[in-house]
Amino acid sequence: MTWFASPSEAATRLGQTGYLSDDSIATSVFLAGVLEKPLLAEGPAGVGKTQLAKAIAEATGADLIRLQCYEGLDEARALYEWNYKKQLLRIQAEDDAWDDIFSEEFLLERPLLKAIRAERPTVLLIDETDKADVEVEGLLLEILSDFQITIPELGTITAGRKPFVVLTSNATRELSEALKRRCLYLHLDYPTPERERDIVRAQVPGIAETLAEQLARTAATLRALELKKSPSIAETVDWAHTLLALGREILDEQTVAETLGVVLKHRSDQQRAAKELGLR
Amino acid sequence: MIDRHIGFVHALRESGLPVSLAEGLDAADALRHLDLSVRENLREAYAATLVKRPQHREGFDVLFDLWFPATTQGPPKHHDGDPREELAELLRGDPNTPEFRAFAQAMVERFGQVQAGPGRQSWFSYPVMRALSPQTLIARLLGERGGLPEKIARQRIATNIAAFEAEVATDVRRRIAEEQGRERITRSAVKPPIDRRDFLRVTKAELAELRREVHPLARRLATRLSMKHRKGDRGRLDFRRTVRASLQSGGVPLTTHLRPKRPHKPELVVITDASDSVASFAQFTLLLTFALREQFTKVRAFAFVDTVDEITGYFAPGADVLDAITRMTGEADITRFGRTDYGQVLTRFEERYASALTPKTSLLILGDARSNYQPPNTETLKRLTEKTRHAYWLNPEPRNQWDTGDSVASGYAAVIPMHECRNVHQLATFIEEIA
Ligand SMILES: Nc1ncnc2c1ncn2[C@@H]1O[C@H](COP(=O)(O)OP(=O)(O)OP(=O)(O)O)[C@@H](O)[C@H]1O
Numbered sequence: 067m068t069w070f071a072s073p074s075e076a077a078t079r080l081g082q083t084g085y086l087s088d089d090s091i092a093t094s095v096f097l098a099g100v101l102e103k104p105l106l107a108e109g110p111a112g113v114g115k116t117q118l119a120k121a122i123a124e125a126t127g128a129d130l131i132r133l134q135c136y137e138g139l140d141e142a143r144a145l146y147e148w149n150y151k152k153q154l155l156r157i158q159a160e161d162d163a164w165d166d167i168f169s170e171e172f173l174l175e176r177p178l179l180k181a182i183r184a185e186r187p188t189v190l191l192i193d194e195t196d197k198a199d200v201e202v203e204g205l206l207l208e209i210l211s212d213f214q215i216t217i218p219e220l221g222t223i224t225a226g227r228k229p230f231v232v233l234t235s236n237a238t239r240e241l242s243e244a245l246k247r248r249c250l251y252l253h254l255d256y257p258t259p260e261r262e263r264d265i266v267r268a269q270v271p272g273i274a275e276t277l278a279e280q281l282a283r284t285a286a287t288l289r290a291l292e293l294k295k296s297p298s299i300a301e302t303v304d305w306a307h308t309l310l311a312l313g314r315e316i317l318d319e320q321t322v323a324e325t326l327g328v329v330l331k332h333r334s335d336q337q338r339a340a341k342e343l344g345l346r
Numbered sequence: 347m348i349d350r351h352i353g354f355v356h357a358l359r360e361s362g363l364p365v366s367l368a369e370g371l372d373a374a375d376a377l378r379h380l381d382l383s384v385r386e387n388l389r390e391a392y393a394a395t396l397v398k399r400p401q402h403r404e405g406f407d408v409l410f411d412l413w414f415p416a417t418t419q420g421p422p423k424h425h426d427g428d429p430r431e432e433l434a435e436l437l438r439g440d441p442n443t444p445e446f447r448a449f450a451q452a453m454v455e456r457f458g459q460v461q462a463g464p465g466r467q468s469w470f471s472y473p474v475m476r477a478l479s480p481q482t483l484i485a486r487l488l489g490e491r492g493g494l495p496e497k498i499a500r501q502r503i504a505t506n507i508a509a510f511e512a513e514v515a516t517d518v519r520r521r522i523a524e525e526q527g528r529e530r531i532t533r534s535a536v537k538p539p540i541d542r543r544d545f546l547r548v549t550k551a552e553l554a555e556l557r558r559e560v561h562p563l564a565r566r567l568a569t570r571l572s573m574k575h576r577k578g579d580r581g582r583l584d585f586r587r588t589v590r591a592s593l594q595s596g597g598v599p600l601t602t603h604l605r606p607k608r609p610h611k612p613e614l615v616v617i618t619d620a621s622d623s624v625a626s627f628a629q630f631t632l633l634l635t636f637a638l639r640e641q642f643t644k645v646r647a648f649a650f651v652d653t654v655d656e657i658t659g660y661f662a663p664g665a666d667v668l669d670a671i672t673r674m675t676g677e678a679d680i681t682r683f684g685r686t687d688y689g690q691v692l693t694r695f696e697e698r699y700a701s702a703l704t705p706k707t708s709l710l711i712l713g714d715a716r717s718n719y720q721p722p723n724t725e726t727l728k729r730l731t732e733k734t735r736h737a738y739w740l741n742p743e744p745r746n747q748w749d750t751g752d753s754v755a756s757g758y759a760a761v762i763p764m765h766e767c768r769n770v771h772q773l774a775t776f777i778e779e780i781a
């Protein structure tokens with residue numbers, strides 16, 4: 067299937083879902099589609115990595131399958147596992163059930179297998195890959211190279227159509243060279259104020275352009291302060307919602323002082339920002 | 347196009363970007379699907395296929411601009427008015443516009459060429475920046491003074507001036523490449539990526555950039571050290587997996603499966619050289635220490651010049667780290683005569699803080715092992731390391747300078763594993779290796 071016809075078409079269609087791209091997002095998403103290569107989106111928290119996968123699915127009408135990674139994630143949770151309870155029950159019920167208990171009926175499909183067997187166009191989101199243990203990368207490499215897996219009791223299963231794969235990472239650890247080589251790489255970072263203003267406007271209907279602009283400028287100023295945790299796009303968007311709910315139309319010092327907690331979560335960051343920006 | 351592609355990929359490799367054969371082919375493959383006249387798509391296609399670390403992006407862009415220079419659009423606009431007026435106007439707006447770039451190019455054309463030797467002209471950035479001196483425009487661009495609006499305006503102008511400087515530098519390189527060939531400029535134009543820049547030689551601006559690398563590294567270091575603990579540890583019975591396995595043996599649990607033990611956070615003691623010879627390294631390691639506090643159950647930090655003091659208190663959770671460093675430098679008792687004395691420091695440490703080291707501790711010593719020709723007290727260091735679970739020494743000097751002058755590096759290295767740690771890259775490698 068063709069996912070997107072060109073980078074600019076990708077930009078337009080993502081834009082229609084409310085996701086604002088730029089040259090690097092549009093080009094890498096387009097290429098991931100035509101080259102059928104996984105896209106690794108890496109960057110700080112809250113810059114739209116997860117949202118990107120959702121937007122791709124929405125823009126193309128594909129299903130979204132998500133594998134959330136965490137420490138301790140294993141094959142049984144990522145790929146498939148046998149439903150042992152059901153198997154036990156069956157053995158107790160029928161004495162000669164040994165042959166059938168390793169059949170489709172007892173297979174618990176996990177996200178990776180599900181994506182391989184999907185009949186409809188599918189976006190496979192492997193979220194927060196860096197949180198998984200290194201061994202999981204080996205499994206991913208295997209699956210992502212030929213989209214086929216062998217289940218000893220059932221045989222080899224090959225993807226009829228390759229899913230569009232998006233991996234995300236916060237870079238809490240370096241992913242392996244081998245995995246990176248296999249992927250197209252997209253570094254998502256804090257946007258320019260111009261782009262962030264547009265994102266806020268796309269995500270928060272009804273916000274005035276000047277307020278969106280002030281928010282984006284203030285966020286950029288906060289990010290320059292070397293805080294422990296810089297405000298993310300998600301937090302700027304939250305900030306916009308908050309101001310709208312409070313009925314504020316401009317972001318003056320008073321308002322910033324009152325609502326700083328929405329964007330800065332650490333107390334020391336709030337104090338530092340208040341001091342540097344001369345807030346009372 | 348093929349030649350250019352090959353030349354470009356070659357230049358990337360020369361500059362230290364690890365581009366594999368397969369990735370080179372991916373890039374070529376990508377080009378087949380693109381309208382090559384859209385330059386930014388071409389740039390991003392190369393970036394997506396070849397640049398897999400953000401630290402490499404800056405150098406990549408410099409090379410891309412040399413191999414695929416922007417064509418100057420349309421007939422040159424006349425900039426007859428006062429160029430400073432025009433610049434002031436542009437600095438108020440969006441720097442990502444064709445006008446902004448065209449103006450930078452016109453200014454290089456007008457001011458950028460100077461005598462570079464007898465009968466030889468060349469292109470430079472500094473005469474352009476001097477002629478326009480954007481810094482002196484800030485005052486009038488600021489408008490409303492005081493408080494938040496001023497901060498925001500300053501931030502914006504500073505970003506735009508930096509963008510202008512970058513456009514000027516790009517155009518200067520383009521012109522030099524045109525006149526003297528790409529290869530020449532390539533070698534001088536690309537700085538090593540930030541993770542390869544020597545701690546001991548970074549500029550102030552680079553230090554700020556380095557600081558951003560600290561938190562991810564601290565997290566990784568913590569993960570590595572706690573993983574080490576976990577290996578081989580066996581924990582409680584995993585009932586589910588045991589039952590599942592028993593299916594193969596007709597319901598008899600022949601093999602038992604144990605749950606991995608919960609990773610327990612290790613304890614860390616950091617001793618860091620805070621003397622001037624390693625000032626930028628010390629800044630970095632102090633930040634690292636601070637970041638590590640969030641990752642470990644117990645961190646104790648010590649700093650020294652010629653005597654050693656505990657600095658854990660300055661880095662209490664929630665403290666502002668830059669403040670903490672300033673306060674620590676002013677208040678902590680780490681200097682008597684101001685010349686680093688490792689032997690003295692080790693003795694003092696053993697006297698006062700030996701109890702900080704236990705069989706659960708990981709000990710990290712950070713310093714250049716330059717001891718002003720004082721006795722090194724290697725025996726003391728040996729005793730200290732023997733009390734700990736792991737001990738490592740990170741030295742910010744290049745290995746070939748160890749043992750020169752007053753360095754006693756290999757003396758210490760005989761009793762504690764010492765790693766060259768000149769840059770973030772080596773620090774990251776160290777972290778990956780200790781697991
Ligand atoms: N380009 C964008 N266009 C529109 N909205 C965006 C964009 N980028 C980020 N956002 C907003 O930011 C929110 C957070 O993004 P998302 O959850 O995808 O972040 P993330 O990078 O996955 O963060 P984390 O690392 O914390 O998982 C989105 O829900 C959306 O509101």
Ligand SMILES: [Mg+2]
Pocket residue numbers: 115116117193234
């Ligand atoms: Mg996410």
